[in-house]
Amino acid sequence: MPGSRSNPEGSRAAASPRAALDALLAGSAGGTLRRAQWLDAMDRLLRPLLPAGLGAHARLANVRGDRLVFVVDSPVWHAKLRLAAPALIDAARSIGLEVNDVGVRTTTAPLRPLPPAEARHAxxxxxxxxxxxxxxxxxxxxxxxxxxxxxxxxxxxxxxxxxxxxxxxxx
Structure with a gap:
């Protein structure tokens, strides 16, 4: 009986991380997950192109129409990203994104919080x-x-x- 619970090979294949990811992508949330993965890939491409020091404080949050939307963790980085917008637009165009504007939002939470164990044992x-x-x-x-x-x-x-x-x- 292929695919049954009594088949150890079938259960091993279903338990693999790749199979779980494929099942998620095929389900109703697949479009949202594919979009999140694409945004993460675009963030990894664009972040090295940001001015020195800014990459650790900024993250690509969305590409909405012809606009890149970034999130930064303080008003200082908001201003620095706005100043870097023309170069960032050129960089985004060089990797194939058709954008004309950069939007910046500031958050009060850290963009990449430390895991609790590391935060407690600093x-x-x-x-x-x-x-x-x-x-x-x-x-x-x-x-x-x-x-x-x-x-x-x-x-x-x-x-x-x-x-x-x-x-x-x-x-």
Missing amino acids: PMSAAARAGLEAALALLRPDASEEHAGGDRKAGARRATKPPAEPAEGAS
């Missing part, structure tokens, strides 16, 4: 580590006071004892 710089250690040292009780005064409770009682009232006539 290394601490030496300056940050030194600052943290200095702040923690300020919170620790003085070692000489702790040894001279006996146990911590006695030191704590001394610290919470109200100050003596000033003598009369001393103002």
